[in-house]
Amino acid sequence: MVALVGSKPASSFDDASSDGAPSSAGGSSLEREIAGLLVEVLRLEVTADGIDPEAPLFGEGLGLDSIDALEIALMISQRYAVSIRSDDPRNQEIFASLRNLAAYVGANRPQPG
Amino acid sequence: MPSGLKLVDRDASSVLFRSAAGPVGPGAFLAAAARLAACLPDRPFVNACADRLLAAVGIAASLLRGQVSLIPGEPGAATIAALAARHPGAHLLFDGEGPAPGTLPATRVSLPAGMDEAASGIPALPADLPAMIVFTSGTTGTPVGTTKSWGELVARSRAAAARFGLGGATVVATVPAGHMYGLETSVLLPLHAPVTVRCGTPLYPADVAAALADAGPGTVLVTTPLQLRAALRGARPGPAPSRVISATAPLDPALAAEAEAVWGTQVFEILGATEVGSIASRRTVAGPAWRLYDGLAFRDDAEGVLVEAPHAAPRRFGDLVRRDPDGRHFELVGRPQDLVKLGGRRASLAGLAHAVCGIGGVEDAVFVAPADLAREPASRLAALVVAPGHDAASLADAMRRIIDPVFLPRPLVLLDRLPRNALGKLPRADLLAILDRHLAARAPAREGAR
Numbered sequence: 001m002v003a004l005v006g007s008k009p010a011s012s013f014d015d016a017s018s019d020g021a022p023s024s025a026g027g028s029s030l031e032r033e034i035a036g037l038l039v040e041v042l043r044l045e046v047t048a049d050g051i052d053p054e055a056p057l058f059g060e061g062l063g064l065d066s067i068d069a070l071e072i073a074l075m076i077s078q079r080y081a082v083s084i085r086s087d088d089p090r091n092q093e094i095f096a097s098l099r100n101l102a103a104y105v106g107a108n109r110p111q112p113g
Numbered sequence: 114m115p116s117g118l119k120l121v122d123r124d125a126s127s128v129l130f131r132s133a134a135g136p137v138g139p140g141a142f143l144a145a146a147a148r149l150a151a152c153l154p155d156r157p158f159v160n161a162c163a164d165r166l167l168a169a170v171g172i173a174a175s176l177l178r179g180q181v182s183l184i185p186g187e188p189g190a191a192t193i194a195a196l197a198a199r200h201p202g203a204h205l206l207f208d209g210e211g212p213a214p215g216t217l218p219a220t221r222v223s224l225p226a227g228m229d230e231a232a233s234g235i236p237a238l239p240a241d242l243p244a245m246i247v248f249t250s251g252t253t254g255t256p257v258g259t260t261k262s263w264g265e266l267v268a269r270s271r272a273a274a275a276r277f278g279l280g281g282a283t284v285v286a287t288v289p290a291g292h293m294y295g296l297e298t299s300v301l302l303p304l305h306a307p308v309t310v311r312c313g314t315p316l317y318p319a320d321v322a323a324a325l326a327d328a329g330p331g332t333v334l335v336t337t338p339l340q341l342r343a344a345l346r347g348a349r350p351g352p353a354p355s356r357v358i359s360a361t362a363p364l365d366p367a368l369a370a371e372a373e374a375v376w377g378t379q380v381f382e383i384l385g386a387t388e389v390g391s392i393a394s395r396r397t398v399a400g401p402a403w404r405l406y407d408g409l410a411f412r413d414d415a416e417g418v419l420v421e422a423p424h425a426a427p428r429r430f431g432d433l434v435r436r437d438p439d440g441r442h443f444e445l446v447g448r449p450q451d452l453v454k455l456g457g458r459r460a461s462l463a464g465l466a467h468a469v470c471g472i473g474g475v476e477d478a479v480f481v482a483p484a485d486l487a488r489e490p491a492s493r494l495a496a497l498v499v500a501p502g503h504d505a506a507s508l509a510d511a512m513r514r515i516i517d518p519v520f521l522p523r524p525l526v527l528l529d530r531l532p533r534n535a536l537g538k539l540p541r542a543d544l545l546a547i548l549d550r551h552l553a554a555r556a557p558a559r560e561g562a563r
Contacts, residue, residue, distance in 0.1 A: 043493065043523045045505060045555070063509065065518045067456050070343050071491050073317040077347035083319035 031102040034076075038098070041075050042068050053099040061097075069095065076101075080109045117237035118267045120146070120173055121304045129303040130166040131283070131328070132312045134224050137166060143235065146173035148225050156204040157246075159183045159196045159217060160291070164208050165312050167222040168290045169300045171206040172245065174222075176238055176263065183258075186247030186293045186387035188457040189517055191256035193217075196248065199256070240264025240424045247293055249387045250459065259388045264424025267305055269297060269390050272406035274306030276394050277358070277381065283328045284310045285354065286335040287321060287344070292457065293387040294360050298335045308333070316340075318347030326351050333357070337457070338364045339490035341380075345372050353378055359397070360385065361457050365488045369397035384445075389420050389428040393443070402442045411436060411443070453482045453494065456519040462494070465520055472511045474502030477531050480522065481544045495548050496522035499530055526551050 035048035042064065055061035058069070072095075073084040082105050084091065094104045121139045123129060128136040137145075149170055158175040160182045162168035175182045183200055185191040193215040197203065205219035213219035238244075244263040248256040273279075284302065288295040303310045315324040321344040325332055334354035336344065341359055345368075353376035359369075360383040369380040384403050385391035393403035405411070411434065412419045412427060418434055419427040433446035451462050462480040469478040477499040486492045500508050505525050512521055532543040 042491075045524050063513060063518070063521065065456075067339065067491055067519065070317065070339060073319075074343040074347040077318050084317045085319050085323070086314075086316040087320070 028102060028106070030106050031098060034102050034105065035098055037075055037079065038062075038072070041071055051098055053102075054097050057095055057097060057101070072101075076105055080105050082108045117239050118264060120176060120236045120238060122235075123304070123307070127307065128309045130169070130310050130312055132164075132166045132224065136309075137224075139235070142166075142170065142173070145170045145225055146177060149174035149220070149222060150177040153178055153220060154204055154218075155180060156202055157181050157183055157200055159193060159200070159203045159205045160245075161193055161214060162206060162208040162222055163290060163314070165286070165290045165295075165299045165310055166224070167208040168296070169304065171208075171222050172300065173304075174206075176242065176244060177236060179242065181243045181260070182245040184245055184247050184291055184296065185256075186249050186259070186296075187459070188289075188292060189519075190250045190387070191248040195256055199258075238263045240267075247296075247387055259428075261390070262424045265390070265422060266297075266301055268408060268423040269406070270302050270305040272408055273297065273302065273383075273391060274308070276404075276406055277333070277356070279333060280307045282308050282331050282333045282355065284308050284335055285315070285321070285324045285328050285332050286310070287315050287340045288335060288337060288361070289314060293390065294383070294385065295335070297385075297391055298358065298383075318343050322351040325354055331355050337361045337490070338368065339456075341372060342368055342490055345375060356381065358383055360391070362454055362490065363487045364397050365490075366397050367488070373398060386431065389430055390422070392420055392422075392430070401444050402437070403444065405441050405443070411440065453486065455493070458517055458519055460517065460520050465494070465496075465516055468515050469496070469498060469512060472500070472508070472515070475500040475508070479531055479539050479544065480520075481541070481548065483548075484545065493523040494520055495524055495526065497526045497528055497531055497544060497547060499528055503527070524548070524551055524555075 031053055032048060035051045038044060038051065039046065039048050044062070051062065058064045076082045076084065084094070093100055095101060121143060123139050125139055128138055129142050130137040153174055155178055157180055158171065160168060160171045162171050172182050183196050183203060185196070193205070197215050197217045203217055205213060205215060205217040206222050207213050207219055208222045213221070240263055242263045243260050244266055246258040246260050248258050250256065284299050286295055286299040290296060290300050299310045302308055311324060311328045313324060315321040325334070332354045334357045336357065336359055338359055341357065341364070355378060357372055357378055357380040359380065364382050372378060372380050380397050382395055382397050383391045384393040391406070392409055393405045395403045408423055410421045412421050418430050420430045421427050434443040435446050436443040452459055453462060462482065465480045466478045469475055475498060479497050481495045481497065483492055483495060498508060505527060509521065509525060526547065531539055532547065533539055
């Protein structure tokens, strides 16, 4: 079982691709891409750059709710072919922040080629 | 003296529920209900069971004690704490492994060992026995209860079974067991209709795909427009449901057509409300007209339309209807309405605006339901607010404390004044124009984020 804690980089998700790793400037391109998708799909008022990658997504922070959770699951399934199961004990971590969500997607998306 | 209606009216060899622990037939179900009833007090029961089988066992046990079950009929209607406050003598039935919620005396409902023990006989209960009180959110925030008799519930199960011809089907429901729609279709239905209900509440597309695969052939997916869209578009290829039933919000005919084409299935909708229950159905792609369930009838009075149903008092049906001369087919009259439904919750736009105007620093506010609310299941309300002391973030924080999160506006537009006309009214066209300009102004910022 993997535990993501606070702002540690997602090194514990085994990830061969480069776009899951945080860049030296902080934040990965996958993070920014997913931020943009969240803004578009959920019709958020903030800009993608305005989403703090480590802020909570649900409740406070971005203030998302369960309808958004379903839309996010649909989006990452369609866009990245990554599934979320409601019985996955990692869900609370996966959804805890944009950074965690991007790390999960990066680690689980089918690799090209 | 009427002989009463059987608690379960199914073949002895049938399967009512497919639980994680295995199939549960009438004998095992009645044995579980009797065993639970034997250790319960004579009190009304708040039923907080999330599992479909356990919720049914709890309701059956309550009936065997001649008591009523208290159930939140829709999301946000009543918390366990609120029900406990209104019914301080009630006893709580709950399931799962955690501690009992709240502070009422409580009994955990679980599957007893020896489930295949046959019951000694099938109890029959009087049709007029108050079976449950379902709660809706009142306009003042206090939950409002509607009492349903055993006869009313049984008749409605039979009407649904007759309407949908569900013989032999396995119900896979994505909706909660404790709200009226899920209660009718996945908790009460197998007691009197020839269906098997698969326990579990799949949420995400992968969950629904797994549940359909596990359920075997002949499934009926009982769901909502939002969840249907996610299941249809998000799941890995897997078995399609044989039929789909959707409710709680109007289903976009285009989405229904897509489901029928992609899954090779037929998509139906149920129309109903917590107070009156399910009353009508339609095949979405066939057109907007609904057909009343057999045994129900509309009646007019001075205030509008009532629904008459067996073993039930006439109940107000809130939406406007345009009826065919046959009295069975009708359409809902579409017009801008103050009441909206999001995520299964009902709210008044005027009520939301009034609540927001109570926030310090807010001078005026209006909530607007977007035009695509019917087509876009994940739609949100928009709000235009005059609040000189606030920015969008501080106002959103303040709103989060007083209104249900599902109604938090997207977008929230801050203005110097609202476009009230000479009569003080807010023409919808002017509100939509402001929203269009706001969204157009935002688009370049979002484009830059790609």
